[in-house]
Amino acid sequence: MKTISYLHFSLKNITFYLSFLLIIIALVIPFFQISLYLMHVLILMFYYIGYSSSWNLLAYSGQVSFGHAAFLGIGAYITTLFTIRTSLPFIGVLIGAIVSAFIGLLIGLTCVRLREWFLALVTFGFSIIMIALTIELDEFTGGTLGLIVPKLFPSINQYQYYFYYYYIMLTLAVFLVLISQFIIRSKVGLAFAAIRENELEAKATGINVMKYKLLAFTISAFFTGLTGAFYAHFIGFINHQIYSPENSFWPIIINVIGGLATIEGPVIGSILRFFIIEFLRIMEPWVRTISPGMITIYPKMQILIFGAILVVVIILMPKGIAPQLRKFLTPKE
Amino acid sequence: MLLAISPPILIQIIVWGLIVGCIYVLLASGLNLIFGVMKVVNFAHGEFMILGGYISYSLSIFVGLNPYLSIFVSMIVVGVLGVIIERVCFHQILGTSKLNELILSLGLIYVLQNTMSILWTDYPVLINSPFESRVLDWVIIIGITMLIMTGFYILIRRTKIGRAMRATSQNRVAAMLMGINVEHINMLSFGLGTALAATAGTLLAIITSITPYSGEIPALKAFTIIILGGLGSPLGAVIGGLGYGLIESVAVTVLGGTWRDAVGFIILILVLIIRPMGLFGEKEI
Numbered sequence: 001m002k003t004i005s006y007l008h009f010s011l012k013n014i015t016f017y018l019s020f021l022l023i024i025i026a027l028v029i030p031f032f033q034i035s036l037y038l039m040h041v042l043i044l045m046f047y048y049i050g051y052s053s054s055w056n057l058l059a060y061s062g063q064v065s066f067g068h069a070a071f072l073g074i075g076a077y078i079t080t081l082f083t084i085r086t087s088l089p090f091i092g093v094l095i096g097a098i099v100s101a102f103i104g105l106l107i108g109l110t111c112v113r114l115r116e117w118f119l120a121l122v123t124f125g126f127s128i129i130m131i132a133l134t135i136e137l138d139e140f141t142g143g144t145l146g147l148i149v150p151k152l153f154p155s156i157n158q159y160q161y162y163f164y165y166y167y168i169m170l171t172l173a174v175f176l177v178l179i180s181q182f183i184i185r186s187k188v189g190l191a192f193a194a195i196r197e198n199e200l201e202a203k204a205t206g207i208n209v210m211k212y213k214l215l216a217f218t219i220s221a222f223f224t225g226l227t228g229a230f231y232a233h234f235i236g237f238i239n240h241q242i243y244s245p246e247n248s249f250w251p252i253i254i255n256v257i258g259g260l261a262t263i264e265g266p267v268i269g270s271i272l273r274f275f276i277i278e279f280l281r282i283m284e285p286w287v288r289t290i291s292p293g294m295i296t297i298y299p300k301m302q303i304l305i306f307g308a309i310l311v312v313v314i315i316l317m318p319k320g321i322a323p324q325l326r327k328f329l330t331p332k333e
Numbered sequence: 334m335l336l337a338i339s340p341p342i343l344i345q346i347i348v349w350g351l352i353v354g355c356i357y358v359l360l361a362s363g364l365n366l367i368f369g370v371m372k373v374v375n376f377a378h379g380e381f382m383i384l385g386g387y388i389s390y391s392l393s394i395f396v397g398l399n400p401y402l403s404i405f406v407s408m409i410v411v412g413v414l415g416v417i418i419e420r421v422c423f424h425q426i427l428g429t430s431k432l433n434e435l436i437l438s439l440g441l442i443y444v445l446q447n448t449m450s451i452l453w454t455d456y457p458v459l460i461n462s463p464f465e466s467r468v469l470d471w472v473i474i475i476g477i478t479m480l481i482m483t484g485f486y487i488l489i490r491r492t493k494i495g496r497a498m499r500a501t502s503q504n505r506v507a508a509m510l511m512g513i514n515v516e517h518i519n520m521l522s523f524g525l526g527t528a529l530a531a532t533a534g535t536l537l538a539i540i541t542s543i544t545p546y547s548g549e550i551p552a553l554k555a556f557t558i559i560i561l562g563g564l565g566s567p568l569g570a571v572i573g574g575l576g577y578g579l580i581e582s583v584a585v586t587v588l589g590g591t592w593r594d595a596v597g598f599i600i601l602i603l604v605l606i607i608r609p610m611g612l613f614g615e616k617e618i
Contacts, residue, residue, distance in 0.1 A: 113609040118560060249439055260430065307440040307443025314440065315437070
């Protein structure tokens with residue numbers, strides 16, 4: 001038996017080579033003189049990887065947040081306000097993440113006793129309250145008109161900015177995936193998993209449930225704030241829309257499609273999201289040749305098709321793609 | 334702050350709160366029924382509501398039907414659609430992770446919203462009431478809500494089907510063992526729930542204009558209401574819905590329209606801090 005298992009590639013090896021290959025591909029893409037648009041979309045893909053990985057850290061402890069846009073927006077707003085006043089964007093990004101972590105701790109304190117839908121709705125409520133607060137404090141936050149976010153670093157033109165930003169976002173995404181891996185494999189991650197599987201049993205084995213739940217909230221909010229801050233400097237503009245429900249639901253969609261409570265889930269989900277949306281966009285000229293009348297409703301058709309894909313994927317693969325992929329990659333006995 | 338408001342305005346606030354409350358009652362009762370029986374949260378409930386509103390709108394424009402009568406037509410259409418969606422979508426994922434319901438609902442929200450947007454465009458739509466005075470409209474809206482809720486109550490409390498629904502929501506396996514066809518009950522409650530949403534949508538389109546996207550937030554508010562009123566409790570949905578409408582109406586007058594959506598969640602958070610299992614929920618270990 002031993003000889004057989006070592007002749008095969010082990011699952012760990014395959015995932016290692018695959019992720020290595022993915023990173024190499026990601027590193028060389030900008031050198032192929034790709035369009036500004038593609039650059040933009042790829043940067044957003046890395047942003048979604050980072051954002052959903054941060055969300056995943058909280059979900060890993062069994063707490064599902066429906067309002068992560070709150071942390072995203074706090075990170076974005078704090079760095080913007082700080083950078084406008086001091087023009088030190090990198091410190092601003094860090095402060096944004098720290099403030100977000102602090103708010104995460106406070107929200108966590110109200111949430112530790114809640115479960116399932118109660119928790120989901122309370123976190124969602126916080127993101128809705130943030131919208132109202134942002135509009136209310138308009139002399140400070142710009143209200144619905146929003147704020148122009150200063151650039152993270154000076155650049156000659158847009159392309160150069162995107163070129164460097166691509167690597168910043170890539171680093172952030174890889175960093176967040178690695179750090180999730182590190183946290184999940186550590187003793188803390190083990191405690192998170194224990195709480196997720198059975199809170200009462202976890203308590204009985206001597207895990208301080210409250211402490212670890214709060215820790216999960218704080219860590220997740222910190223990284224979400226960090227991602228949000230980098231996102232704001234990239235997009236260059238923020239308003240209350242950053243707290244919109246849609247922004248809160250994206251990491252859930254990505255994680256559930258990719259595979260909940262797995263490390264590769266956010267990556268698979270984000271890449272898939274990118275391909276589906278881009279595929280629908282590429283189909284546009286084709287639709288135009290087939291029936292010119294369709295073109296006015298095509299943007300709506302795109303979202304409609306996306307929704308239908310979501311429904312079909314969930315019905316066919318209720319556990320997400322990652323477990324299926326693992327099964328496929330594991331060598332059969 | 335409320336004392337500074339003159340009596341006529343206060344009456345206006347209360348009346349408006351009651352009318353909005355009626356819509357929340359219908360919406361929350363439907364959602365509550367679906368949750369009670371299937372233990373599934375249908376976040377696309379708001380879209381069924383708006384669809385009901387649009388169907389009534391089309392009937393009143395193209396057929397010239399009185400909008401209050403067209404409620405019953407849109408109830409049937411949306412109810413049948415609800416049954417189909419239950420069969421094709423929700424039935425398939427029963428018993429898997431709770432998040433799957435959310436993602437499925439999100440997918441349905443995208444599909445329904447954009448289908449409506451293609452069929453009826455994005456322009457806000459208002460059903461013109463056949464009556465001259467607004468007051469008469471308001472009275473009719475409250476009357477229709479009472480009528481439908483009474484019918485709903487009789488169905489749940491006094492008929493065999495209603496008893497089967499209550500049995501299923503109490504204990505699924507036991508109900509199955511007693512010879513109740515649980516799958517049929519699922520279909521029926523989903524259809525009934527969405528039909529109630531269609532009523533809410535028609536009434537909403539009569540008092541204010543709707544767009545394909547205006548169902549998202551009300552559905553979440555309805556969910557807040559059933560959590561506050563105790564998950565699965567029919568009376569909780571009614572009291573919660575009316576209370577929510579009133580509170581929202583007061584909050585909009587006192588704090589301004591910005592807080593319309595936030596105030597309900599603030600109350601929810603405050604309540605859940607004190608009672609983590611909801612107002613009427615049972616304490617768990």
